[in-house]
Each structure stands twice: as structure tokens, then as C-alpha cells.
Amino acid sequence: MKISDLAKRCGLSAHTLRYYERIGLLPYADRDRSGQRDYDASILSWIEFLGRLKTTGMPIRDMLLYAKLADSGKVTFSERRKLLEVHRERVRANLADLEACLRVLDGKIASYAEAEERMRDDKRNIADTPARARA
Amino acid sequence: MKISDLAKRCGLSAHTLRYYERIGLLPYADRDRSGQRDYDASILSWIEFLGRLKTTGMPIRDMLLYAKLADSGKVTFSERRKLLEVHRERVRANLADLEACLRVLDGKIASYAEAEERMRDDKRNIADTPARARA
DNA sequence: TCTTGACTTAGAGTGCGCTCGAAGCCGTAG
DNA sequence: CTACGGCTTCGAGCGCACTCTAAGTCAAGA
Incomplete structure (x- = not known):
């Protein structure tokens, strides 16, 4: 190849x-x-x-x-395993961090969605209110 | 501060x-x-x-x-939300990748552990075998 | 008063992981 | 025979996110 x-x-x-x-x-x-x-x-x-x-x-x-x-062959099996085990712990910690961040992100997105919803409602209410009442 | x-x-x-x-x-x-x-x-x-x-x-x-x-204030709420939603999808995809990698890592570590186990067994068997049989 | 130490700025330097460019060689299709 | 594309090596360059240096200012404590 x-x-x-x-x-x-x-x-x-x-x-x-x-x-x-x-x-x-x-x-x-x-x-x-x-x-x-x-x-x-x-x-x-x-x-x-x-x-x-x-x-x-x-x-x-x-x-x-x-x-x-x-x-270096078989003699390094345990060293390689240990290296990967250490790395695995870092990966797990990183995953946990990411999941926490994802939840924060979800919250932020939800709060924007709510704010947008409220703004739409406000507009509708103004439109539904007779002009005399708005003045 | x-x-x-x-x-x-x-x-x-x-x-x-x-x-x-x-x-x-x-x-x-x-x-x-x-x-x-x-x-x-x-x-x-x-x-x-x-x-x-x-x-x-x-x-x-x-x-x-x-x-x-x-x-730029409230007028960018929906743009900000969209930006974060796009980002959230990337994060989710990345999380899925990481989880898949973690499983591969687990498998690799387990295979090293097994190989080490087998090597220990082999040594013990040799030690347990009378010298005449080993020759 | 003098020293100390934290602050200011502009700009240069670092480490990582590529990514690309230049100059040249090789084998095949036309 | 020649043109072409793809390969070779070596070394320079790049994008990112800092990180540090130099030269100078300032305020508080001995």
C-alpha cells in the first residue's frame, strides 16, 4: 500500500x-x-x-x-497497562467535566428560549391593547 | 478587585x-x-x-x-441561543466519541491484564514442574 | 526618603500539532 | 521522448492559546 x-x-x-x-x-x-x-x-x-x-x-x-x-515486547505489558490506566482516569474526569458543562449549556439555552418567549408575549400584548390604552 | x-x-x-x-x-x-x-x-x-x-x-x-x-443586548438572544445549540451538538458528539474511546481503552487494559495473568501462570507452571520434566 | 512589589503597555517568544514548499527522483501513458 | 503525477527529503511556516519580557509607573510601608 x-x-x-x-x-x-x-x-x-x-x-x-x-x-x-x-x-x-x-x-x-x-x-x-x-x-x-x-x-x-x-x-x-x-x-x-x-x-x-x-x-x-x-x-x-x-x-x-x-x-x-x-x-519492546511483552516485558512492558504492565507498564503499558499502567500508562493506559492513568490515561483512562484523566479521560473519565474529562467526561465528567464535559457532562457538567453540557448541563450548564442546557440551562443557558433554556433561559434564552424563555426570554424569547416572554418577549414574544410582550409584543402580542402590546398589539392586542387598544391604541388609547397604550398612549 | x-x-x-x-x-x-x-x-x-x-x-x-x-x-x-x-x-x-x-x-x-x-x-x-x-x-x-x-x-x-x-x-x-x-x-x-x-x-x-x-x-x-x-x-x-x-x-x-x-x-x-x-x-448587543436582548436583540441577539435568539442568535446566541442558536450559537449555543450548535455548540451543544458538537459537545454531545464529542462526548459520544469519548465514551466509545473509553470502552476501547477498557478493552485494551483488560487484554493487558489477561496477558499478564497468563504470563504469571506460565512462570508458576514452570516452577512447579520437576527439573527432569523441564529438561 | 527610599525600597519594595504589584501594576501598566507593547510586543516577542513558546509549545503543540500539524501543514506546506522547494527541489528533485521515478514510472507509466501518450 | 517527454510530460505528468506522485513520491522522496529537509526544513520552514502556521494557527492556536497563551506566556513571558522589558521598561516604566505608582502607592504603601520601614
């Missing part, structure tokens, strides 16, 4: 894929005889997992640490 | 508060006779709301738009 094919499949740009390889987030890809990267489809699941880490707000430097551990 | 007091109360640095004022996220604060900002406590609820927007991932340029609408 060429870099543009992989880009289409995983949703990252070719630029970004090269950047990820450069910084060590993706393993050095095999090159064909003309020097072009030739990817194995198995890279997709790794990229997908990186996407999960990214979505959940893990900074690249932490992903690099995880990638380095993953390169 | 001086800027350092406000900074302590709201959790932003004085630098950031001045920056927010500069870009228009905070209203121009009254200055005392020596030119120092003198804040009214009422600014706190606005800063807190900005924090909610920030937590939920709203970029500053959108907060600026909201701030500008808020400055």
Missing part, C-alpha cells in the same frame, strides 16, 4: 503520516526499490488506536512513550 | 486576563486613578461561563462572536 492509499484509508494526510514516522509514532516503513513507502495493512489498527488516544486528549509525547514500550 | 485578586479567584493568570481583555473576550476594565484595573465581582460569572465554553472545546474566535452578541 502506498502512502496516498493509506492516507485515504485512515483519514490522515500523507504529510501527517510522514510526520508521524519522522517523530517515531509510526514505525519506519519499508521502501520499495524506488524509495517509496510500501505499507502493510496491519499498520491501520495501530493508526486507529493512536486516533483513540488522540481523541481522548493524549499528547504526542505520551503516545511516543507508549509506542516505545510497545516496541 | 485588582487583577491579581481576580486571577486567584478565577484560576487564570493576570497575564491571561489582560490577554483576554486585549482580544475582546473580557470587557475593557475600569482603571483606578493610577491606571490599574479595578474589577467588579460580577465579571467572575462571565469568566466562569467562558471556562465552560473552553472546556467544551469552543475556539476563542467563536467565544468572541458570542461575546460580541452578548454586548
Whole structure:
């Protein structure tokens, strides 16, 4: 698979894929005889997992640490698990924050809706009131 | 209230508060006779709301738009409501994504835990096996 | 009076995560 | 044969949201 094919499949740009390889987030890809990267489809699941880490707000430097551990084989299982457990707690805390914010947002939206409703009522009342009474 | 007091109360640095004022996220604060900002406590609820927007991932340029609408009084109620409704949908989508990621993370952690468990079992079995059988 | 420390401004610098540009190589279609 | 598109590398540039520095002012306490 060429870099543009992989880009289409995983949703990252070719630029970004090269950047990820450069910084060590993706393993050095095999090159064909003309020097072009030739990817194995198995890279997709790794990229997908990186996407999960990214979505959940893990900074690249932490992903690099995880990638380095993953390169070192089974002996780093417990380290990797601990890293993910720590991250999971951050994600949970973040989720709780977001839910709280969402409720505030709901409240704010509702209060605007009510205010708009009241303004419509006021207009109607004025319109329904005879001109003499308004003066 | 001086800027350092406000900074302590709201959790932003004085630098950031001045920056927010500069870009228009905070209203121009009254200055005392020596030119120092003198804040009214009422600014706190606005800063807190900005924090909610920030937590939920709203970029500053959108907060600026909201701030500008808020400055224009009641006539922008429905615009403000719509802006927040759009944002709320993004937040909900983001929450759903995060929850999905969290489940993936749980699965990954569980698979590491199982692998570690199996490795411990293997070691124990080897230790329990008489040396002649191991040879 | 002098020192201290918090404040003021304008503007430069930082860290992150890309994103793009330039210059050049390679393989295929016309 | 040549033109074209897509690939290569290296390094510069960008957008965001701060974060800090420098140079100067001011008010209160020893």
C-alpha cells in the first residue's frame, strides 16, 4: 500500500503520516526499490488506536512513550497497562467535566428560549391593547 | 478587585486576563486613578461561563462572536441561543466519541491484564514442574 | 526618603500539532 | 521522448492559546 492509499484509508494526510514516522509514532516503513513507502495493512489498527488516544486528549509525547514500550515486547505489558490506566482516569474526569458543562449549556439555552418567549408575549400584548390604552 | 485578586479567584493568570481583555473576550476594565484595573465581582460569572465554553472545546474566535452578541443586548438572544445549540451538538458528539474511546481503552487494559495473568501462570507452571520434566 | 512589589503597555517568544514548499527522483501513458 | 503525477527529503511556516519580557509607573510601608 502506498502512502496516498493509506492516507485515504485512515483519514490522515500523507504529510501527517510522514510526520508521524519522522517523530517515531509510526514505525519506519519499508521502501520499495524506488524509495517509496510500501505499507502493510496491519499498520491501520495501530493508526486507529493512536486516533483513540488522540481523541481522548493524549499528547504526542505520551503516545511516543507508549509506542516505545510497545516496541519492546511483552516485558512492558504492565507498564503499558499502567500508562493506559492513568490515561483512562484523566479521560473519565474529562467526561465528567464535559457532562457538567453540557448541563450548564442546557440551562443557558433554556433561559434564552424563555426570554424569547416572554418577549414574544410582550409584543402580542402590546398589539392586542387598544391604541388609547397604550398612549 | 485588582487583577491579581481576580486571577486567584478565577484560576487564570493576570497575564491571561489582560490577554483576554486585549482580544475582546473580557470587557475593557475600569482603571483606578493610577491606571490599574479595578474589577467588579460580577465579571467572575462571565469568566466562569467562558471556562465552560473552553472546556467544551469552543475556539476563542467563536467565544468572541458570542461575546460580541452578548454586548448587543436582548436583540441577539435568539442568535446566541442558536450559537449555543450548535455548540451543544458538537459537545454531545464529542462526548459520544469519548465514551466509545473509553470502552476501547477498557478493552485494551483488560487484554493487558489477561496477558499478564497468563504470563504469571506460565512462570508458576514452570516452577512447579520437576527439573527432569523441564529438561 | 527610599525600597519594595504589584501594576501598566507593547510586543516577542513558546509549545503543540500539524501543514506546506522547494527541489528533485521515478514510472507509466501518450 | 517527454510530460505528468506522485513520491522522496529537509526544513520552514502556521494557527492556536497563551506566556513571558522589558521598561516604566505608582502607592504603601520601614
